[in-house]
Amino acid sequence: MTSKLSRRSLLQVTTAAVGVAGLLACVRAAPPIPTSSLFDVKRFGAKGDGRTLDSPAVNAAIAAAAAAGGGTVYFPPGRYLSASIRLKSNITLYLEAGAVIEAVDASVARYDLPEPNEAGGNYQDYGHSHWQNSLIWGIGLDNVAIVGGGLIHGKGLISGHDKYTGNYTDKPDQPGEGDKAIALRECRNVTLRDFSILHGGHFGILATGCSNMLIDHLTIDTNRDGMDIDACNNVRVTHCSLNTPWDDAICLKASYGLGRIQHCENITISDCMVSGNFDEGSLLDGTFKRSAPEYRSGRYGRIKLGTESNGDFKNITITN
Template sequence: MSKLIFSTLSFLIISITFCSAKNAPYYNVKDYGAKGDGKTLDNGSINKAIDAAAKNGGGTVYLPAGTYLSGSIHIKSNINLFLDAGCILLGAPQNMGAYDAEEDIVGKQYQDGGHSYFHNSLIWGENLKNVSITGYGMINGGGLSRETRGANDGKIGKASKSIALKLCSNVVIKDITIFHGGHFAILVTGCNMVKLDNLIIDTNRDGIDIDCCTNTVVSNCMVNAPNDDAICPKSSYALGRKQLTENLTITNCQVSGYKEGTLIDGTLVPPIGRANGRIKFGTESNGGFRNVTVSNCTFKYCFGLALEEVDGGIMENITITNLSMTNIFNYPIYITLGERLRDPDTNSVAVGKNIIISNIVATMVDSLSGIHITGTPTHFLEDIQISDVRFTSGGGGAKKLDNVDFAELGKGYPEVYKLKSATPAYGVFARHVKNLQLNNINVDYKKEDKRPAIYCADINGLEINHFKAKVSEGIAAGVFKQIKDFKTYNSPVLNDVTENKIQ
């Protein structure tokens, strides 16, 4: 009897599922002329299917298995563009003239050209609601360019983005794979309610750029970007106004800098030299970043975490926890203010405060810099707390670096390697900070490093608890200059540091 009931229920479930699918708004691009043969331009047919769905109030535009050579696709409101398993949406070569021209932009630009233009993309949409791109198929950028025009250079750009959405609400991009995505694999600007989930991106420039967006979740994504940043929140002037990127969650993601294509094929070939591939906030940062969490992410063969506020915006209420890093270039943690001020308001002042970073493990770290925390001489970072960090530096630093007059970032591009020298401490370098707490920090090196473990200068309120470090014989564990209100606890390696020894 129980078997009969189970069989009957199973039949009913299958029947209901079939009927629901049959009656759902569903538009197969092949019914609108798409060939999927990898040779015929199919974006015209795909756009016809989208138009038909939009005319009827929306629905799923379905791309079955096949290779769809394509130029610009115009996504619309209430459309789910569904790439089925075995589907490859292939970006057409530039010389086929299949992409839309860049839109006209009025007024001076204060961001890279890639952030100014959206229509020159494989898939783009503007001022839309309820947009989704889903399925287990692949977008192969193919002919998309990894280059774009720079700010104010006047050059004509090329199609350079796989997906570009501007001023859209309720956006879902889920389950797809993007290979060789161009300058941006995904660019969302001025969007609200954005969910990016379970994506695999293996690309030649930026993976995911979240610009001037509110209420965004990036989860369960694997992003490999050896030549640029993997996950990159920004806050540019692309909307013609300052707008914060806020209420942002990045969780359960993996970022890396393997050779392009080797994440997807599983060979995971390390880069030759340094690779970006990181999570970076900035550099475009007119509005800034507020109410942000980053958690449970891994970094491999790439730069570490970067928080860069250099264009006069606000960077505040940031919590970051549970990061695991290995084979890290340049630094594991970098927090900086700068004075680039690429902003129409010449009186802008960068602000960085209320930042908590905890539970970080990093091994095989480049000797260029360790934990790097820097404000500016006139505008301090405020209320910074770094806790429960363990990392191992490559080491090899020279003793002379502990007395170097380490350069200020000033108006320069905010990267440590631009400062022309390794930092004067291999573990922690902090300068121009108000209220800095360092709790349970353990730093080590593989090759002997003759720099101090920690170097702090111009700090107003410094508290260090449970600081452990390997220190070369004859080298001071710490150098402290211009420190006010200095407290240390449970840190024997710093026992020789007293108020009268602070320089």
């Protein structure tokens, strides 16, 4: 370990790993985390120097933690250049304050190719129908978390949208491009807490068919959708701040991306700030800059339900 986690940080890691169901019990009596369950990415070769491609080392740390039965993959302060990071079950990514995971351009390193999706890929745009072509992705996982005060910067991700013309590009221009910051499909017991996303590509967060999910105290300042919650159940979104001047902030869907009709149900969104009036990045840096009106969009939703949906919406609560 190059640095020690604070007592509060250890509590956050523990609660994230347990998941939504055990959150309250964990807060009341958080057990200590043994040092052996912490996997510092620098011990696996990551440099965090803003010059070295660190995703191979990060994936090696995740694989080692998974082989040990689970653990916390720890990012000390630094700038970690990365292509696809592959989550596994029982893994927490902990981004220390000052740690930045920065998506590289596909010319530097190729992202994982989008998986085939013949059953569900014909009824919504390409970005909603694939998950592997992302900066951080997981499919069919249990007990996963991304927590901590760091930043995910999708600098090299494509958005599929020209903000000046309004035109959409349905598919990547070339194989190996990444278009989402975080993509999760059919994952259970998920916690996303305390970090920030800048310039997240097509989606800052795309969660499809996920259950028991807590999204708490995130700041998302991005060039397209902040978060899409698609065909999910038992999801809480709390105390998040989003600025998405060129697309939707929080979007609930029940698409056919899974190749079947699945409802979006038992969703609570509370105590969030959603905006589309500020230039990308100016929520995170606190300047709240407004560009010329002709370059701001009033067409998109702050909280929106229904586009490209086949299933129902049940028990949706939006407050404050």
